[in-house]
Amino acid sequence: MQAWFLEHPGQPLALRDVEPPQVRPGAVLVKMEAVPLLSYTRAYLQGKLPYAYPPLPFTPGTNGIGTVVAMGAGVHHFRPGQRVALNPYWVADEAAAEPAQALLGLTGISADSAGMLAAFPHGTLRELSEMPAAVLVPLDGLDHLAAERLAVLSKFAIPFGGLRRGRLAAGETVAVNGAGGNFGAGAVLSALAMGAGKVIAIGRRPAPLQRLVELGQGRVVPVVLGGDVEQDTAAIRSAAIGGVDLAFDMVGQAGDPHSTLAALHALRRGGRLVLMGSMQTELPVPYGQMLLNNWELIGHFMYTRADYLALVSLVRAGLLSLDAVEIHRFAFDALEQAIDDAEKLQGLQSTVVSFAV
Known part of the structure; x- marks a missing residue:
């Protein structure tokens, strides 16, 4: 061979x-x-x-x-x-x-x-x-x-595992940071297949976000980042019409933590943030705000066997199309x-x- x-x-x-x-x-x-x-x-x-x-x-x-x-x-x-x-x-x-x-x-x-x-x-x-x-x-x-x-399937397996770890429930609002990237785009479509009511697609380039909007059929709202944490937080919260239930961070080799912090600050009280990206810089976590808002910060690596089996089941049922x-x-x-x-x-x-x- x-x-x-x-x-x-x-x-x-x-x-x-x-x-x-x-x-x-x-x-x-x-x-x-x-x-x-x-x-x-x-x-x-x-x-x-x-x-x-x-x-x-x-x-x-x-x-x-x-x-x-x-x-x-x-x-x-x-x-x-x-x-x-x-x-x-x-x-x-x-x-x-x-x-x-x-x-x-x-x-x-x-x-x-x-x-x-x-x-x-x-x-x-x-x-x-x-x-x-x-x-x-x-x-x-x-x-x-x-x-x-x-x-x-490999494009979806990693973000799907993270969304399940974040306990995404049907009807919730999800914000995906890094939505224009390889795995981030997979996260948006996975969240839709899992029943998210709305997905906020966060990225720095509008073109790949627009494709996700088209596929979302009214359930995907794009947010193009400007680099200012407060302004980006306000834009995400505005798109969510309030706080985000689950934020999913799939950002790549970021040089600063600004977009991740914006996703964190956009959470509603009791919201969750799942970290699965490859950012190498430090993430300054606001201790007091984490406490007062009951925010949950979840670091997650890859997926479980059960996650992969569930992903295949979604494809088999026609709830997640690989044709996109x-x-x-x-x-x-x-x-x-x-x-x-x-x-x-x-x-x-x-x-x-x-x-x-």
Whole structure:
């Protein structure tokens, strides 16, 4: 079979012919059909991000869609020929207070994740991928959707997990900070599918917000940020016609905390703010206002298995359509061009590598 390998950071990926993996106990062998690319794939491969690599050389690739080929001993809930989604978030299934966790095909998360990456160093950019059964999600009932379309599930899984952690209830008003970004746009559509009464789409560029307004059919209100916390807070509260029930922060590499603070201050009394972005600067939390307003601040990472199953159920029921995402499709052997394209991703766009002949 063929597989892409990162042999040295900063060098182009190498396409190699290798022996197919032998499926091990607790693992599943999957024939890959489509793999979505992260927008920061190029920077990651060049070693510009603070990520610890799996043992080199390894196959990168975090998510994917494929068909089960074989199961190892101890796997009880998958079958050959079954279509599945592969996701990278692997948490050790042991009775530990803080189980080790890793993002397969990408990096370690906890300080004790090196053993996980050594056991399963390879990601999804290979014709046959062997993964722990715990990171597979069954896609029964979705065979009518093309693999490339199903690959965009990864755009929704992360924000969907955060919205569920924030206890979004039907009819509530949600503010999404970073709505013009890759995962932020997914958060807006996820909130709508979960029954939000109104979604305030917050961003710095009006064009991607307008597309969300169109898809929201009257339930999405845009707020273009100006950079002043007080003015932006007032704009969000005005759009919400009062305070926001749940604010969801998916802002990227922000240089200041202004937009996050505006989302926080726009909360109604008893409101919640979920933090899932990648801002590196400090967030000055107003202690007194947090206390007086009963605000809840929630840091959240990724999603649970139950979250992913619920997301698939929404798609299966027709409550969340994946058709809103514009797919840029590239062949498996055109990976370098696909990585270049992924760097330019905006909002409701996704770069997908297809294994179809």
